[in-house]
Amino acid sequence: MKKKLLKALSLIFIFNLILTVPKIEVQAQDYWPSSVDVTAEAAIVMEEETGAILYSKNMDDVHYPASITKIMTALVVLENCDLDETVTFSAEAVYGTELGSSSIARDVNEEMTVEQTLYGMMLESANECAYALGEHVAGDINSFVDMMNAKAKELGCKNTHFNNSNGLPDDEHYTSAYDMALIARAAYKIPKFAEIVGTKNYTIPPTNKHSEPTMLNNHHCMLHYFKTNQYLYEYCLGGKTGYTDVARSTLVTYAKKDGMTLVCVVLKDQTGEQYVDTTNLFEYCYDNFTKYHVSDFASISEDNTDITGKLSEKSELIKIDKKGLIVIPKAASILDVTSSVVPYKDDTNKAVVGQLQYSYAGRNVGYANLLFTNAETGSYPFDNLPVEQGGSGKDYIQVNYVKIGLIILIIIAVAAVIMFIKSKSSSILLFRHRFKAKHYRQPKTNMTIIRNNGKKRRRRR
Known part of the structure; x- marks a missing residue:
């Protein structure tokens, strides 16, 4: 009954917002920077926080991913395992991968922690590590592949199907640049994943089968000079490489500059050119786009209702989260942005009742969450959520059921x-x-x- 009451109130508020949030007319609908090209057959650059697409080339075309598949493997593992769990390498994991493919030479019944195995998979692209992790999580590799495909669907992937955990060639194993960006963005939100892909080298201590430690090096040449320093990029945060004869070179890279984190995916590129393409795309985006927080809008326009809507400071029950942001071309103005209310799809945060979706030139460029306030005027019986539950102490609330009962x-x-x-x-x-x-x-x-x-x-x- 309590949940139904809260849901009913939320629906009423969202309906009112839809009626009250103004739409701003776009003044520069046709302007979007487009002066860069790449040799990769498909590519995309996505802003990590908002999901805004800053550049794309054939982003929905289907291609083989090769070892960037392991980003999805790591994502599923991290969502379902503790890092100190023990992974035991089966004969299928050791001998079931393609001869001569990437490996750190593990033995049957060798034991490592989940954390150590993840480092082996992501830095050295070890295929037996990817196989062993899949078996550890799901019991068998086919069940783990089902989990990978279910996660892809959950993230909104439309042109992706996995058939193994390591990315070795398979006609039923494919993705697109856009789908891979969705996967990479989701994985990077996990702090341990970001730490692993940003690590230049790592040492696995002696195991029950190896008396000597195993040294690992990150193969991403924009982050680490393991093979060459030709492609080093100072803003690179890490990523994952991939290559097979049919997939050619594939690459996922994260970079941060001027407070903006970007995810770049290139598929079916020429060897060496995947780094050149990625660097050029990053520089193009950092040169042509900028990020604004909702809290910055007031400093740009005295009347910030153009961006945040009339409810921003006038609603007693709902306000806009000031941590919301947009990414637009530097030559554009925030006054060229439109806003509309959309449903909030994540049910885990009950304090968020909807979102303002920002658009520019027909593209989604950011969002801001719509939050319950603490209703200090006493008009409605709500109390603040504590900070330890993810709230700010002011922006997040909970229902006072005693007062509602009265x-x-x-x-x-x-x-x-x-x-x-x-x-x-x-x-x-x-x-x-x-x-x-x-x-x-x-x-x-x-x-x-x-x-x-x-x-x-x-x-x-």
Whole structure:
């Protein structure tokens, strides 16, 4: 009952927002920077926080991913395992991968932690590590592949199907640049994943099968000079490489500059050119785009209702999260941005009741969450959520069910009184009729009574 009541209130608020948030007319609909090209057959650059697509080339075309598949493998593992769990390498993991493919030469029944195995898979692209992790999580590799495909669907991938955990050639194993960017963006939100892909080298200590430590090096040439320093990029945060004869060179890279984190994916590129293409795309985006937080809007425009809508500071129950942001071309103005209310798809954060979706030139360029306020005016019975639950202490609230219960009881009591009065209305009307009959003259009949000498005599009229 409590959840239904809160949901009903949320729906009412969202409906009102849809009616009240203004739309701003776009003044530069056709402008979008497009002066860069790449040799890769497909490519995309996505802003990590908003998901805004800053550049794309054939982003929905299907290609083989090769070892960037392991980003999805790592994502599923990290969502389903503790890092200190023990991974045991089966004969299928050791011998079931293609001969001569990437490996760190593990032995049957060798034991490592999940964390160590992840480093082996992501830095050295070890295929037996990817296989062993899949078996560890799901019991067998086919079940793990099902988990990978389910996660891809959950993220909104439309042109992706996995058939193994390592990316070795398979006709039923493919993706697109856009889908891979969605996967890479989701994985990077996990701090341990970001730490692993940004690590230049790592040492696996001796195991039950290897008496010597195993040294690992990150193969991403924009981050680490393991093979060459020709492609080093100072803003690179890490990523994952891939290559097979059919996939050619594939690459996922993260970079951060001027407070903006970007994810770049290139598919079916020429060897060496994947780094050149990625670097050029990053520089193009950093040169041509900038990021604004909602909290910055007021400093740009005295009347910030153009961006945040009239409810921003005037609603007692809902306000816009100031941590929301947009990414637009540097030559554009935030006044060229439109806003509209959309549903919030993540049910885990109950304080968020919707989102403002920002668009520019027909493209989604950012969002801001719509939050319950603490209703300090007392108009509605809400209390703040604590900071340890992810709130700010002011922006996030919870329902005070005691106060709501009292309000409901008052409403029920009033309704009961009305029903009681209605049920007694007929008795009240009868009493009123008798009262009038007793205190007022009876109406004349067709007989007139006259008195004569103390006797009554009737006379017809």
